[in-house]
Amino acid sequence: MNFIRFITGSIKIILRGSKVYYAWLILLLLLIIWGGLGYSDQLSEGLIKTHMRDSVSWAFYIGNFTFLVGVAAAAVMLVIPAYIYNWKPIKEIVIFGELLAVCAVIMSIAFVVVDIGKPLRFWHMLPLIGTMNFPSSMLSWDFFVLIIYFLINLTVVTHLLYSIFYKKEYNKKLVLILVLASIPMAVAIHTVTAFLYNALPARPFWNSALLAPRFLASAFCSGPAILLILFQILRKVTKFEIKDEAIWRIAELMVYAMFIYLYFTITELFKEFYSGTEHLLYWKYLLFGIGDNKEIVFYSWSSIGMGVVAFFLFLIPKTRKNFVTLNIGAVLIYASVYVEKGIALIIPGFTPDVLGQIYVYTPSMTEIRTATMIFSIGFLLFTFLVKIAIAIIFENYEISVLNKRKKS
Amino acid sequence: MKNDFLKKSKIPVFLMVLAVVMNNGCSNSESRSGNNLEELTNDASAEIRNTVQTSEIAVEQPPFTEGIFPCNDCHSEMVPNPVRRELVDMHDDISAIFDHDSENRWCLDCHDMNNRDSLKLASGKLLDFKESYKLCGQCHGEKLRDWKVGVHGKRTGEWNGKKEYLLCVHCHNPHSPRFKPLTPEPPPVRQEDIN
Amino acid sequence: MKKDNSRRSFLKNISLATFSALALSGCDMKAVDEFLQDNFRILTKEEKDVIVKNLEVKYKEKYGKEFHVSDKPAMDGVSFGYALDLSRCVGCRRCVYACVKENNQSRDPQIQWIQVLQMEKEKGIDFAHSTIHYNPETVPEPGHFYVPVQCQQCENPPCVKVCPVKATWKEEDGIVVVDYNWCIGCRYCMAACPYGARHFNWGEPNIPKEELNTEMHYLGNRPRMKGVVEKCTFCIQRTREGKYPACVEICPVGARKFGNLLDPNSEVRYILKNKRVLVLKQELNTQPKFYYFFGV
Numbered sequence: 001m002n003f004i005r006f007i008t009g010s011i012k013i014i015l016r017g018s019k020v021y022y023a024w025l026i027l028l029l030l031l032i033i034w035g036g037l038g039y040s041d042q043l044s045e046g047l048i049k050t051h052m053r054d055s056v057s058w059a060f061y062i063g064n065f066t067f068l069v070g071v072a073a074a075a076v077m078l079v080i081p082a083y084i085y086n087w088k089p090i091k092e093i094v095i096f097g098e099l100l101a102v103c104a105v106i107m108s109i110a111f112v113v114v115d116i117g118k119p120l121r122f123w124h125m126l127p128l129i130g131t132m133n134f135p136s137s138m139l140s141w142d143f144f145v146l147i148i149y150f151l152i153n154l155t156v157v158t159h160l161l162y163s164i165f166y167k168k169e170y171n172k173k174l175v176l177i178l179v180l181a182s183i184p185m186a187v188a189i190h191t192v193t194a195f196l197y198n199a200l201p202a203r204p205f206w207n208s209a210l211l212a213p214r215f216l217a218s219a220f221c222s223g224p225a226i227l228l229i230l231f232q233i234l235r236k237v238t239k240f241e242i243k244d245e246a247i248w249r250i251a252e253l254m255v256y257a258m259f260i261y262l263y264f265t266i267t268e269l270f271k272e273f274y275s276g277t278e279h280l281l282y283w284k285y286l287l288f289g290i291g292d293n294k295e296i297v298f299y300s301w302s303s304i305g306m307g308v309v310a311f312f313l314f315l316i317p318k319t320r321k322n323f324v325t326l327n328i329g330a331v332l333i334y335a336s337v338y339v340e341k342g343i344a345l346i347i348p349g350f351t352p353d354v355l356g357q358i359y360v361y362t363p364s365m366t367e368i369r370t371a372t373m374i375f376s377i378g379f380l381l382f383t384f385l386v387k388i389a390i391a392i393i394f395e396n397y398e399i400s401v402l403n404k405r406k407k408s
Numbered sequence: 409m410k411n412d413f414l415k416k417s418k419i420p421v422f423l424m425v426l427a428v429v430m431n432n433g434c435s436n437s438e439s440r441s442g443n444n445l446e447e448l449t450n451d452a453s454a455e456i457r458n459t460v461q462t463s464e465i466a467v468e469q470p471p472f473t474e475g476i477f478p479c480n481d482c483h484s485e486m487v488p489n490p491v492r493r494e495l496v497d498m499h500d501d502i503s504a505i506f507d508h509d510s511e512n513r514w515c516l517d518c519h520d521m522n523n524r525d526s527l528k529l530a531s532g533k534l535l536d537f538k539e540s541y542k543l544c545g546q547c548h549g550e551k552l553r554d555w556k557v558g559v560h561g562k563r564t565g566e567w568n569g570k571k572e573y574l575l576c577v578h579c580h581n582p583h584s585p586r587f588k589p590l591t592p593e594p595p596p597v598r599q600e601d602i603n
Numbered sequence: 604m605k606k607d608n609s610r611r612s613f614l615k616n617i618s619l620a621t622f623s624a625l626a627l628s629g630c631d632m633k634a635v636d637e638f639l640q641d642n643f644r645i646l647t648k649e650e651k652d653v654i655v656k657n658l659e660v661k662y663k664e665k666y667g668k669e670f671h672v673s674d675k676p677a678m679d680g681v682s683f684g685y686a687l688d689l690s691r692c693v694g695c696r697r698c699v700y701a702c703v704k705e706n707n708q709s710r711d712p713q714i715q716w717i718q719v720l721q722m723e724k725e726k727g728i729d730f731a732h733s734t735i736h737y738n739p740e741t742v743p744e745p746g747h748f749y750v751p752v753q754c755q756q757c758e759n760p761p762c763v764k765v766c767p768v769k770a771t772w773k774e775e776d777g778i779v780v781v782d783y784n785w786c787i788g789c790r791y792c793m794a795a796c797p798y799g800a801r802h803f804n805w806g807e808p809n810i811p812k813e814e815l816n817t818e819m820h821y822l823g824n825r826p827r828m829k830g831v832v833e834k835c836t837f838c839i840q841r842t843r844e845g846k847y848p849a850c851v852e853i854c855p856v857g858a859r860k861f862g863n864l865l866d867p868n869s870e871v872r873y874i875l876k877n878k879r880v881l882v883l884k885q886e887l888n889t890q891p892k893f894y895y896f897f898g899v
Binding site for chain 3: 048050055112136143
């Protein structure tokens with residue numbers, strides 16, 4: 001009963017807001033409709049509406065999936081420094097980090113659903129009623145760890161908010177155990193996602209032991225970037241308190257991550273280019289194009305460019321401690337990792353294809369619209385959850401207030 | 409199946425004999441053993457005939473040009489001319505394309521002079537057109553061996569049962585044996601154009 | 604099989620929502636049954652026979668022709684092997700189109716299970732410098748050779764390993780098959796296959812009714828649907844009846860050889876014993892049962 005009231009209370013919270021809030025909602029709704037119409041096209045015509053073909057059989061969708069798994073993983077891993085450095089608003093950082101994780105997992109699973117040819121047959125993958133190929137298939141592992149991760153985070157967040165909502169003391173032991181459990185799970189989801197690609201000897205571009213570490217490093221760049229900006233917004237518009245030092249510390253941690261990411265990438269490039277085997281072909285396609293096929297070169301260099309600029313903005317103390325340049329850096333690194341995971345990771349894995357043929361892939365309008373739909377749904381969900389959390393945490397929005405309003 | 413066949417046909421014996429026969433043609437010193445060899449050859453031929461009768465090799469009819477067979481329809485009326493020459497009045501179409509070791513060979517190396525409905529082995533043994541592969545095998549022994557076990561040339565039918573063979577001459581014009589170029593079927597649609 | 608039944612009834616209970624969704628989209632009970640059909644591999648012989656009979660009825664309604672759909676299992680003591688003579692192949696692509704016709708591949712959007720690569724003799728087997736789009740007046744082109752590639756029916760198939768739902772597996776006779784009714788269309792197998800042998804139905808497949816091959820196998824050439832993966836099955840509907848695959852029979856140069864690897868007298872065994880043989884991408888340890896050889 002209490003829980004139902006918690007839910008109805010939450011719904012009431014998300015229905016109220018400023019004009020800017022409504023404008024934001026309407027914008028997201030319009031994007032969802034625009035994207036949804038594109039997706040419905042794909043549902044009726046099939047994946048032929050995308051630009052994926054037999055040679056490049058995975059592309060933009062699975063790239064987005066990978067990126068979002070990274071975001072989900074990194075959001076929670078921010079909890080570690082929060083504990084280690086004992087940042088003041090640990091509870092809040094945990095809550096917002098996990099909310100982001102929950103939304104990112106939902107979005108990432110949505111990207112899998114839109115990517116499969118027979119979404120209604122999804123149940124074939126479930127244990128007991130389907131024939132899940134566990135433990136052989138990495139995709140079944142990935143599904144498995146994502147669900148667990150999702151449930152852990154959902155439980156923690158719901159429990160925390162619920163307790164605050166009713167002004168009850170939350171179960172510290174349970175939360176601590178779950179938060180601690182979610183940290184290795186965060187590593188697990190991104191590692192398993194990397195393994196999805198990693199152990200396919202048919203695709204030499206991915207068949208490097210550095211793939212999973214690079215995934216983690218890049219996630220540590222993009223995930224905190226979102227939170228960095230979110231915390232500043234929250235600090236401005238709510239009672240959320242976080243010291244400049246904590247934000248700079250996050251930025252500092254991101255520099256380490258960027259450095260490791262850069263370092264891993266350079267070692268990978270050295271190994272490939274110095275040994276110069278036939279497997280170099282994929283890197284060549286990514287960085288320079290093959291023959292006249294240079295369509296992907298723009299994506300790869302823009303990702304590299306944004307990443308390097310962000311690295312220096314974060315590295316130099318002066319620009320790191322300036323919020324304008326810091327935020328520019330955060331956006332750049334986010335965009336850099338997004339392009340890297342969305343395009344630069346997947347496409348060279350398939351180009352040239354296993355028989356050496358080149359099919360030039362760039363996302364189709366349907367793919368862009370479908371992705372827009374999923375991101376808009378994700379942002380909408382995140383907006384709602386953050387709004388609920390803000391109301392409950394900072395505005396003392398609890399059951400008594402609701403009741404009073406009802407009476408008056 | 410392969411082993412059975414080899415046992416039955418005694419092909420290795422046949423090839424060995426042939427080799428020796430050819431050798432014999434070049435050396436005069438072994439005229440005595442020549443007789444033995446002839447006997448041997450006859451033996452082997454008898455074996456071959458046997459094989460054909462009981463053979464599991466099912467071949468299609470030889471690919472004659474229409475209206476050309478039986479050859480004796482015309483040739484029985486003619487006096488054979490054993491002098492090697494280029495044909496001009498008749499069969500000039502064959503002369504035009506003939507490039508099957510044309511420097512050293514001509515019609516009557518394979519076609520029997522007296523019975524044009526027969527082919528002729530180097531041994532002098534007559535051969536039905538249906539068995540022309542044996543004639544080919546005189547020189548192309550390795551190919552004949554591969555063909556017999558179904559590895560050279562086309563097979564249709566059942567992988568675990570009855571098979572149909574094509575003769576060498578179905579794919580290789582005996583007068584111009586190089587396999588002729590083919591027009592390829594259209595290439596696949598480019599994936600860029602699938603939508 | 605008790606387990607399967609309980610599984611199915613459990614599923615029926617929990618999937619009411621999905622049913623109603625299906626009902627709304629105008630599907631009848633047959634479609635619901637088909638939706639609930641279990642993985643083909645774990646069905647009993649009787650269940651398979653019923654499914655196959657239903658398919659015959661369904662196809663007759665759809666295409667107005669009599670069809671025969673087989674569910675014939677592998678023969679005992681048979682492991683299929685294939686050999687292709689690289690010194691013979693002229694790249695004429697007759698096999699490609701015979702395969703399309705025999706196996707009811709979609710004409711538009713085009714799906715072809717066999718890809719013929721043209722390579723340069725100077726470079727040897729080098730995929731990076733090969734093309735499938737060559738189109739001269741006549742073949743073979745001087746200085747080139749041809750490598751047709753289709754499913755290599757690996758002993759150790761990476762596609763089977765990665766499938767999240769066990770919709771693809773290796774049969775007793777070595778043929779790697781797909782249950783088109785179980786495949787979810789995730790295309791992980793396509794990422795895993797080193798030979799580009801798997802093909803996806805990106806759109807609704809189209810085959811002219813009069814060109815449909817009516818002799819079918821459930822795991823082979825029956826019509827596929829949008830959103831599932833398909834591949835070469837060594838013409839399972841033919842080879843399990845003792846016939847040669849369609850590509851073997853059409854090949855004008857006799858480059859294609861097929862037989863039972865467990866039969867020491869088979870053509871394929873003769874080739875393995877007497878010819879120089881290679882497999883593609885040997886280093887990946889997929890152990891193909893599709894051998895390339897030099898007949899000369």
